[in-house]
Amino acid sequence: MCGVVGLVSKNEVSPSLYEALTVIQHRGQDAAGISTLEEGRLHTRKQIGLVRDVFREKHIDELKGQIGIGHVRYPTAGGASREYSQPLYVNSPYGISISHNGNLVNTEELAKELNKVNYRHLNTSSDSEVILNVFAHELQKAGSFNPSPDQIFTAVEKTHLRLKGAYSVLFMISGVGLVAIRDPKGIRPLILGKKDNDLIGSDYMIASESPALSALEFEIEGDLKPGEAVFITPEGELHRKVCHNKPSKNPCIFEYVYLARPDAVIDGISVMRSRLRMGQKLGKKILETYPNHDIDAVIPIPESSTSSAIEVAKTLNVNYREGFVKNRYIGRTFIMPKQELRKKSVRRKLNPIPFEFKDKNVLLVDDSIVRGTTSREIVEMARSVGAKKVYFASAAPPIRFQNVYGIDMAATAELIAHQRSEEQIAEFIGADWLIYQNLEDLIESAQVGNPEIEKFETSVFDGKYICGSVTKDYLTNLESDRKDSSKKV
DSSP: OOEEEEEEEEEOOOHHHHHHHHTTTTGGEEEEEEEEEEEEEEEEEEEEEEEEHHHOOHHHHOOOOOOOEEEEEEEOTTTSSSSGOOEEOOSSSEEEEEEEEESSSSSHHHHHHHHHHHHOOOOSHHHHHHHHHHHHHHTTTTTTSSOHHHEEEEEOOOOOOHOOEEEEEEEEEETEEEEEETTOOOSSOOOEEEEEETTOOOEEEEEHHHHHHHHOOOOOEEEETTTTTEEEEETOOOEEEEEEOOOOOOOBTTTTIIISSOOOOEEETHHHHHHHHHHHHHHHHHHHHHHHHOOOOEETTTTTTTTHHHHHHHHHHHHEEOOOOOOOESSOOOOSSHHHHHHHHHHHHEEOOOOTTOOOEEEEEEEEOSSSHHHHHHHHHHHHHSSSEEEEEEESSOOSOOOOSOOOOOOOOGGGTTTTTTHHHHHHHHHHHHEEOOOOHHHHHHTTOOOTOOOOBHHHHOOOOOOSSHHHHHHHHHHHHSSSGGOOO
């Protein structure tokens, strides 16, 4: 769940890249970085921290150039380290930088192949560095000082054949231009925008989410298709091609549940409208399950569940109340690396409004339940300020399986829904009862926005991995890496 942005302009790009990264800051709070090119010279600034902390005015001034890429990163098993911050760089051929969102499932296999067959050195265990070197190797085969669009697309096609997993990637190639690619299954998002420039020609921006484009007044040109590559020259010439013979669109449904901003539109689907539909579906299920409920108020866990909670309240015909005040200066607890940090952060992030709870039966609505510990803290807070009964509803189905395509949410053993019933989960979080969204209802909530999408990536709910050879050994190793005890802070 990282965020990427790239820009080719007739003006200096670093101020716009900075602004765009602040818009997609929610996709990664561990580190931020920007690389720009100025007449063949690479300028880079990257560091651990939020965008606003990593960059000062002097850094923006030093990041000269009319082409650049940016990245925001969230914690993974590697912990918070500058060496994992992006963009990453390799000097051959040409000088290529990368910003990557997603995850490969054949990183180890490719790393050995790159070392023993392609004679390329890797300095980290990052799959982003693997992608960078695979593409660099394939592009080097072109043997051209100034590769043509066709040679770029051939390199992308060969790269797709070697990579297994989910990836939305930006490559900045010195003297050549900007290349964007999306994996052949279309799991992770990537969208193109265009702005007419008074200095003749057009500026182009590519980002993980549409709000980054809209905030800088770019017109949306559309999402990259699965397997598609976009190549933009430094002069602003745009070339596009699908570089895979069997692409299929399978967007990650968790983007609509939690990851993306509510004002984002991904693959033609409004995130906000999909969340409203989730609330309607969830409300109907509650009525069917508890027709004689005694709920006095529906209260969202801010903020990604707010839209769904509004529709739940409407469907149940009960009051919608905002019972928690959110401290907006605390990061997203979901992506914090260790349980102690997440637990402390919940109490600092949310403060209950006592009169909204006192002597009431409240239904708390959250977008999802991952480890369950955050939900338990919130239920305890509601009871501590006088709630008589506390019910809990999740706008997403039970999360029972690891995500292998770019969301480092938890080890399977740490997922509260893994091998537990709803009654057991309700007891763990301290709720009087708990209800989850049905998977088919979740899929329909998103699919209504774009009926052309026949299938979504839903592995965290059903354990069905749609691309790559996700073996038992791979999942076992991932399980070990993702345990809180394995993470560094």
